[in-house]
Each structure stands twice: as C-alpha cells, then as structure tokens.
Amino acid sequence: MLKTFLALSLCMVCIGNAAAAESEREPFDDRYCTTCHGTDGRGNEGVQAPRLAGMESWYLRRQLENFRGDIRGVHSEDKEGIAMRPMATKLTDESIDDIIGWISSWEYMPTEVTIEGGDPARGRGLYSGCAVCHGANAEGNESLGAPALAGQNDWYLVTQLKNFLAGYRGAHPDDTYGAQMRTMVNTLRNEAGVLNVVSYINTLSR
Amino acid sequence: MSKQVTRREFLNLLSAAGGTAAALKAGSALGLLPHTAQAASMDLLAANPESRKVAILGAGISGLTVAYELSKVGYECTILESSHRPGGRIFTVRHGDLIDEIGNRQYCEFDDEPHMYFNAGAARIPSTHRNLLAYCKELNIDLEIFINENKTSYVQDPALLGGKPIRNIDYTTHTRGFMAELLAKSLSAGEMDQPFTDSEAETLMSLIRSFGSLNEDNLYKGSLRAGYAAGGFLEHGVQKDIIAFRDLLKTQMGGRLLDANEGDTGPILFQAVGGMDKIIEGFTNHVGHQIRYRSMVNAVEVKDDGVDISYEQDGARHLLQADFCFNCIPSHLMTGIPNNFPTQYMNALKYIRRGTAYKAAFQAKERFWEKEDIYGGISWMNNPSNQIWYPTAGMHKQKGILLGAYDYGDGELHTAMTHEQRIEAHLTDGENIHPNYRNQVEKPITIAWHRMNHMLGCSARWQRDRSGWSHEEEELYRALQQPVNGRHYMIGDQVSMHSAWQESAVMSAQWAMADLNRRLQA
Numbered sequence: 001m002l003k004t005f006l007a008l009s010l011c012m013v014c015i016g017n018a019a020a021a022e023s024e025r026e027p028f029d030d031r032y033c034t035t036c037h038g039t040d041g042r043g044n045e046g047v048q049a050p051r052l053a054g055m056e057s058w059y060l061r062r063q064l065e066n067f068r069g070d071i072r073g074v075h076s077e078d079k080e081g082i083a084m085r086p087m088a089t090k091l092t093d094e095s096i097d098d099i100i101g102w103i104s105s106w107e108y109m110p111t112e113v114t115i116e117g118g119d120p121a122r123g124r125g126l127y128s129g130c131a132v133c134h135g136a137n138a139e140g141n142e143s144l145g146a147p148a149l150a151g152q153n154d155w156y157l158v159t160q161l162k163n164f165l166a167g168y169r170g171a172h173p174d175d176t177y178g179a180q181m182r183t184m185v186n187t188l189r190n191e192a193g194v195l196n197v198v199s200y201i202n203t204l205s206r
Numbered sequence: 207m208s209k210q211v212t213r214r215e216f217l218n219l220l221s222a223a224g225g226t227a228a229a230l231k232a233g234s235a236l237g238l239l240p241h242t243a244q245a246a247s248m249d250l251l252a253a254n255p256e257s258r259k260v261a262i263l264g265a266g267i268s269g270l271t272v273a274y275e276l277s278k279v280g281y282e283c284t285i286l287e288s289s290h291r292p293g294g295r296i297f298t299v300r301h302g303d304l305i306d307e308i309g310n311r312q313y314c315e316f317d318d319e320p321h322m323y324f325n326a327g328a329a330r331i332p333s334t335h336r337n338l339l340a341y342c343k344e345l346n347i348d349l350e351i352f353i354n355e356n357k358t359s360y361v362q363d364p365a366l367l368g369g370k371p372i373r374n375i376d377y378t379t380h381t382r383g384f385m386a387e388l389l390a391k392s393l394s395a396g397e398m399d400q401p402f403t404d405s406e407a408e409t410l411m412s413l414i415r416s417f418g419s420l421n422e423d424n425l426y427k428g429s430l431r432a433g434y435a436a437g438g439f440l441e442h443g444v445q446k447d448i449i450a451f452r453d454l455l456k457t458q459m460g461g462r463l464l465d466a467n468e469g470d471t472g473p474i475l476f477q478a479v480g481g482m483d484k485i486i487e488g489f490t491n492h493v494g495h496q497i498r499y500r501s502m503v504n505a506v507e508v509k510d511d512g513v514d515i516s517y518e519q520d521g522a523r524h525l526l527q528a529d530f531c532f533n534c535i536p537s538h539l540m541t542g543i544p545n546n547f548p549t550q551y552m553n554a555l556k557y558i559r560r561g562t563a564y565k566a567a568f569q570a571k572e573r574f575w576e577k578e579d580i581y582g583g584i585s586w587m588n589n590p591s592n593q594i595w596y597p598t599a600g601m602h603k604q605k606g607i608l609l610g611a612y613d614y615g616d617g618e619l620h621t622a623m624t625h626e627q628r629i630e631a632h633l634t635d636g637e638n639i640h641p642n643y644r645n646q647v648e649k650p651i652t653i654a655w656h657r658m659n660h661m662l663g664c665s666a667r668w669q670r671d672r673s674g675w676s677h678e679e680e681e682l683y684r685a686l687q688q689p690v691n692g693r694h695y696m697i698g699d700q701v702s703m704h705s706a707w708q709e710s711a712v713m714s715a716q717w718a719m720a721d722l723n724r725r726l727q728a
Contacts, residue, residue: 025313026290026304035288035308035659037542039504044542046556047662082622086309086657089624 030095031102032087040106043153045114048080050156054108054206056140057100059147062177064088064096071172078168080159108151110206115154118199126197129187133180138204145177151206154198161185161194248716250723253280261286261515261528263506263535265497266294267708268697270489271341271715272532273496283493284526286501286517288660292490294534295327295655295664296708298481299567305651306659310625315649316569316607321600323481324567324607326653327664328708329595330354331476335709337716338485339476345488348479353598355467356583360639363588366457367449371585371639374463375432376449379419381460383426384451386418459588466584470707477598485708502660503535505544508690532718534698534711536560536663537686547690554686557679558700559670560663562656564617566591566610566632568647573606574640590619591635608647610636614706617664621654628652665699665706675703687717692725 033052038044041052052060066072067088073081091099130138133146140148149157163169164185170178188194258281262269265287273283289306291297299305301318305326316322330352331338342349357375366372393411402410414420419429427448434443454460467473478484490497498519505516513531517524535543537558547555575581575596582598595609610632613620620628629650636643655664668679675683683703689695695718702710 025302028304028306028311032308032659034502035539035662039543042542042544044539046538046541047560049542086624089309090311 030091030099033099033103036083036087040109041103042106042109043111043156045153045155048083048156048159051111051151051153052103053106054148054151055103056142056147057104058142059140059145060100060103061096062145064091064099066172066175066178068096069174071174072169072178075163075168075171077166078163081163081169108206111151111153113154113202115158115195115198115202118195118197118202120196120200120203123196123198123200126188126193127200129184130197133184138201139206148206149201150204152201154202157198157201158194161188161198162191165190165194248275248719248723250275250279250719251726253282254726255280257529258282259512259528259530260284261513261526261531262496263503263515263531263533264288264294264698265292265490266534266698266711267296267486267489268534268699268711268715269532270486270493271712272697272719273493274341274489275716275719277493277496281530283496284528285493285497286503286515286526287497287499288502290499292494292497293327293483293486294661296482296486297325297327297653298483299324299326299651299653300481305653307652307654307657308659309657310652310654312625312651314651316651317605319600319603319605320480321597321603322569322605322607323599324565324609324651325477325482326565326567326651327655328482329477330471331478331708332470332472333474333476335707337712338709341488341712342476342478342485345485345491347485347488349476350479350598352475352477353582353596354471354475354584355473356580356596358579358581359583359594359596360585360587361457361459361463362585362639363457363459364638365588366459367453369638372449373433374583374586376446377454377457377460377463379429379432380426380449380451381454383418383420383429383448384454386414386420387424387426389414389418390420390424457588459586463586466586480599503543506531506533506540506694507546508694510691513693529693530722531694532697532715533694534696534700534715536661536698537666537696537700538663539660540696547694550682550685551690551696554682555696557668557682559667560656561665561667561706562613562617562621562654563664563706564611564613564620564652564654564656566612566620566628566650566652568608568610568632569649570606570608570647572604572646573600573602574642574646575608576602585639587635587638589635589638591632594636594639610647610650611652614664617654617656620652621656625652668703668705687714689718689721689725692722695722 033041036044036047036049037052043049043051063072067085068091073085133141133144134149135141138148138150140146160169164182165188170182172178188197260276260281260283262273262283262285265285269285273285277283299314300323301314301316303314305312305314359374360371361374361377362369362371390411415424418426419431421427428445430443430445432446435446436444501517501519503515503517507514512527512529515526515528515531517526537555538560541555580596581601582596585594590613591611593609593612597606600606611620623631629652633644656662668683669675686696687701697714697718699705699707699710699714701714704710
C-alpha cells in the first residue's frame with residue numbers, strides 16, 4: 001500500500017515537473033501573416049507576398065484551405081505558392097477562423113502602381129472577358145467565387161495570371177475555380193496580354 | 207577534348223608566378239600590404255541632452271552593438287524586437303527552446319546540459335574578425351578554439367571508391383603527393399635553366415618534395431602523413447595503401463575540401479564557450495532592459511527633426527519618437543513596412559535577395575565518432591546534407607550534438623520538405639559515413655532560415671553574378687549605407703560587402719555610429 005502510494009506520488013511529481021516545464025516554454029500563435037504580407041497585410045514585394053487587407057473572407061478561406069489541402073502551391077514552378085503552402089499546412093480550422101477575423105480588422109489602403117510596359121487601352125478590351133465574373137470595376141463577385149482584383153498588388157496579379165496561363169496554378173483536379181480561371185485566362189494569350197490587362201485593372205479605383 | 211598543357215607552357219606559368227612574387231616583395235617594402243590593426247575604438251561624442259533618443263529596430267548583433275556603444279555615451283536607447291528573443295541569426299538552440307520556423311514550429315528536446323547546444327546560425331569566429339573579438343574581450347565572453355578542419359573526419363562520395371568513406375587525411379595526403387610528383391616531373395633538371403636560378407630551383411624542388419611527401423626520386427609512394435595501417439608506437443609503423451590518383455580524381459569534392467580551411471574559415475577559428483549566443487548575452491547584460499520583445503514595426507517615418515516609429519505590441523499600436531534610428535530589419539521585410547525612404551534607398555532594399563541557408567542537428571546518444579578518433583571537425587559528403595559537424599564542446603562526455611546537414615549555398619531543397627522528410631534525408635545521407643547513424647541519433651531539429659519567423663532569410667545576397675559586384679550593385683550598396691536625412695541608418699551584415707559574418711554586422715553598426723558622430727561634430 002505504502003509502495004503504491006509512493007509510486008503514485010512520484011508519478012504525480014513527474015507530471016507536475018513536466019507541466020511546469022511545458023508552461024515555461026515560449027508561447028506562440030498562428031498569426032504569422034504580417035511577417036511576409038507586411039504591415040496590416042498590405043503586401044510585400046520584397047518576398048512577393050500579396051495584399052491581404054481588403055481581401056474577401058470567403059476568398060481567403062478558400063485559398064487557405066486549398067493551400068492546406070495541397071491543392072494550391074504544389075506545382076514545382078509555382079515558387080510563391082510553394083513558399084506559402086507550408087505556412088498553411090498545419091493550420092487548424094480554428095486558426096483559419098482566427099486569421100480571417102484578424103485580417104478583416106485591417107484597414108484597406110490603396111496599392112502602388114509598380115508594373116511598366118502594359119497598355120491599359122488594350123487591357124480594357126481584354127478585361128471585358130474578366131468582367132463577367134470579377135465585375136466591371138474588378139470589385140469581385142462572391143456568388144461566382146471571383147475575388148476583387150482592383151486594389152491588389154499589380155506585381156502579384158501579373159505573377160498569378162502568368163501562373164494560370166502556364167498551368168502552374170489551377171491545374172489540380174480539385175481546384176474547381178482554378179480550372180475555370182485557366183480556361184478564361186487563355187484570352188490573354190501571353191505575357192503582353194497579362195501586362196495590358198493588369199495595367200487596365202490599375203486604372204480601376206477601389 | 208581537353209587540351210594538354212605543354213611543358214613549355216607550364217614553365218611560362220611558373221615564370222609568371224615568379225613575376226608575382228617580385229611584385230609582392232616590392233609592395234611589402236612600400237607598405238602596400240595590409241598589416242594588422244587594432245579594432246576600431248568608437249570614441250563617440252557624449253549625447254546632446256536635447257537630442258539623445260535612439261530607436262533601434264532589431265535586437266540582432268548590429269542593433270545590440272549600437273545600443274551598447276550609444277548607451278555608454280549617454281543616449282537613451284529603445285530596441286524593438288519583433289520576435290521573442292535577441293540575437294537574430296546568432297541563435298543557439300538548447301533544451302526547451304522554440305524554433306519559430308513558419309510551418310515547422312519545433313521545441314528543442316535535447317538533454318538539458320551545458321554542452322548540449324546547437325549554433326543554428328553563426329558558429330565560427332575567425333581570428334581576424336577583430337572588432338567582434340574586441341567586444342568578446344570587453345564583455346568577458348569565454349572563447350575556445352573551434353575545430354573546423356579535422357584530418358580524421360571523413361570524405362564520402364558515391365563516385366569515389368564505390369562510395370566508401372575515406373579519411374580526410376587520406377584524400378589530402380595522396381592528392382598532394384600526386385600533384386607534387388607531377389610538378390616535380392615538370393621541373394626536371396633539364397628545363398630548370400629558364401625561369402629560376404639554380405638556388406631558387408633547388409629551393410622550389412625541396413618545397414615540392416615537402417608539399418607532397420615525395421621520396422628521393424621525386425616520386426610519391428605513399429606517406430606516413432596519412433597515418434599508420436598498423437603499429438607506429440611499440441612496433442614499426444606500417445604505411446597505409448595508396449589510393450590511386452585516378453580514383454581520387456573521380457570525386458569533384460577536392461575543391462571544397464581544400465577551400466574549406468582557407469580564408470574566413472581557415473585557422474584559427476573560435477566559438478563562444480557554451481554557445482554563440484553567449485556573445486548576445488554579453489551585450490544584453492548591459493542593454494537587455496532596453497529591448498521590447500514581440501514588438502513589430504508597422505511604419506517608419508523620417509522627419510526633419512527625428513524618426514517616428516509605429517509598432518505593435520500586445521495587440522496595441524504604439525508610437526516611438528526618436529532623434530535617431532538604427533534599423534537592422536531584414537531588407538526584404540523592410541520593403542513591406544510603410545516608410546518614406548528615398549527611391550534609391552528603396553531600390554536598394556528591393557534589390558537584395560534573401561539567403562536560403564539551412565541547418566539540421568541531432569542529439570547523439572553516444573559520442574560514437576570519438577571511437578573513430580574524431581574529435582570535432584567536419585565530415586564532407588557529396589549529397590544534399592553536405593556536412594556532418596562533430597561538436598567541439600563536451601569531449602568525452604556521454605552525448606553530444608551533431609550538425610546533420612548544412613546547406614549554405616541553396617537550402618531550397620530541404621526547405622521545401624516537411625520536417626519528417628528532412629530528417630529522413632539526413633539520416634539516409636549520414637548512413638553513407640556512419641552505417642549505424644540512424645540508431646545512434648535522436649531528437650532532431652531542422653532550421654530553414656528562409657522560413658524563420660521575423661527573418662525569412664539568411665544572409666543578404668547582393669551579387670547577381672558570382673564574379674563580383676556590378677557597378678549598379680555597388681551604387682545601391684553605397685546608397686543604402688548612407689543615412690536618410692542624417693537620422694536613419696540601415697545596419698546589419700546586409701549593409702556590408704561580406705554578409706553572413708557577425709564581424710560585418712558589427713562593422714556596419716560601427717560605420718553608422720562613426721558617420722553620425724562626424725555629422726554631429728560638423
């Protein structure tokens with residue numbers, strides 16, 4: 001009896017120490033976003049991380065789930081997607097809820113124009129196909145699953161459109177919206193088309 | 207078809223070498239060669255009581271250097287550090303430590319003993335890095351020799367002897383021997399009349415013999431330099447078998463092996479006793495109270511009369527108003543923080559690429575390498591894990607911490623893997639040298655600097671082309687080194703032409719403080 005008691009006591013001591021050691025450990029949370037995406041999620045060209053502030057919650061959720069589910073950021077040529085995917089891999093549903101709530105608290109600020117060489121007049125013609133889903137002012141359309149494009153970093157739009165064109169994004173069989181986008185993006189044909197349409201989107205104020 | 211070098215061409219090369227030697231001799235006489243100098247003494251002006259507030263962004267070694275020096279002369283420093291710890295890439299990992307790699311967060315489970323640590327970032331101090339060493343002396347940091355080159359460690363390449371690991375000493379002794387034999391043959395007496403006098407030629411031949419351990423006939427027939435196959439103490443030493451030159455030439459690793467112990471990583475190297483972060487501790491003993499942890503900068507605005515820094519701590523926004531600002535936030539993160547820097551400054555920040563270095567470590571259940579005569583040093587493998595470092599600390603103790611992989615060139619391969627895949631890769635790679643490796647090591651940690659929270663990169667990469675700095679790069683670098691409005695300085699090893707070293711970070715901080723001092727004196 002005494003032996004059992006001692007053993008139990010020792011066991012309690014062990015658990016106690018382990019708990020103490022655990023509690024001394026540096027705490028953390030999953031609110032990593034601003035390290036890459038910049039202050040208030042305004043985007044950081046230096047690490048090619050796009051603007052999150054102002055991004056629709058439903059779109060954020062879909063993309064985080066796609067990254068977590070190995071649907072986006074898996075193509076070997078999708079460098080930025082590959083960089084993002086591991087950030088999302090270990091997120092729980094609760095973490096995703098928390099992150100989306102946090103991001104929605106950030107104030108939207110206008111983006112800078114950084115790209116050169118596009119022709120907005122030509123881009124306007126090309127954009128008519130995009131407008132069907134993304135709206136005439138690139139304001140987005142939740143019911144069609146199309147996010148706003150106006151106000152996004154232009155360098156990011158260029159990268160993503162090129163990735164869709166090349167099949168680096170949207171090729172996964174479970175990426176329904178990505179597959180739609182891949183079909184539509186063919187109207188841009190090449191890099192010049194991409195630059196033209198993005199330079200037109202730059203003229204649409206948010 | 208590879209072109210054969212004729213004997214005449216070879217002699218011409220030697221002649222050219224003779225010319226270089228002559229130039230050096232003349233240069234030395236004129237005092238053109240670098241000579242040893244003392245570490246820079248800061249000798250700063252006392253702070254002006256009306257203008258003594260300093261904001262330091264980042265508690266890496268450059269920021270701490272500024273805090274330490276300016277505090278001495280009366281400045282009131284505040285250090286904003288976005289992570290939970292000081293030191294930046296001077297990161298010693300021990301029992302219980304958080305490794306905050308985004309997407310691969312880990313707690314280190316090494317045994318809790320003084321020698322059971324891993325320098326995940328800076329790990330070596332060259333004896334010529336005198337400014338850093340001066341701080342080590344001033345801050346009473348105990349140093350010990352770091353063992354970089356170890357002749358008993360291994361070299362392993364699938365192309366060499368079917369992948370059988372050989373000792374470094376076998377590779378280097380035999381390679382030197384055969385190279386010396388070739389050189390000696392090229393210099394046989396008949397051709398010696400042209401570039402050298404008889405006396406010079408004799409000295410050169412003697413050097414060649416010594417370099418390669420050649421016999422009297424100028425032939426390499428093996429050498430006891432490579433150690434004994436048997437005996438050597440109470441019995442005659444038996445020379446080891448030679449590895450054929452043709453076999454040695456099957457590996458491409460020779461360049462790396464010879465280069466590894468020259469320049470910055472040549473002897474003598476030091477490490478801080480108990481972990482490289484003891485240097486950081488030396489600084490924080492003086493200025494640690496100035497650090498606000500988990501304080502992330504949101505905006506930097508340089509004004510006529512100072513610098514305003516907005517930052518977030520504990521979920522609230524704060525404003526720090528300073529007279530001067532020293533900023534060691536990594537360039538690629540600073541581009542995502544609103545600021546009013548001049549265009550050329552921003553161009554410079556955007557130009558720098560971030561390094562991708564990667565390291566991994568294991569706890570060894572026993573110091574199995576010591577049973578193979580290995581004490582410290584590096585084994586080289588021609589596989590992605592690249593190196594195994596045997597710890598300098600804790601000789602003859604039961605356990606030790608091994609570096610299991612170090613990719614300083616392009617760590618993307620391992621960075622892209624999951625934690626589990628990384629570990630499996632290092633175990634598989636390491637088994638090529640230590641067959642029982644998998645069972646001898648445990649408690650792995652992996653660190654992809656490209657994904658470390660609040661850093662997202664290892665050392666700055668300025669040069670697009672390995673051959674050197676372009677004119678444009680140098681202009682951007684000079685622009686970034688200059689202050690904005692005499693108030694805001696970028697610092698850190700990123701503002702140096704020799705990134706990845708603590709010395710560069712310290713010197714960039716000293717340069718900025720000296721520049722401020724000059725401006726205040728003017």
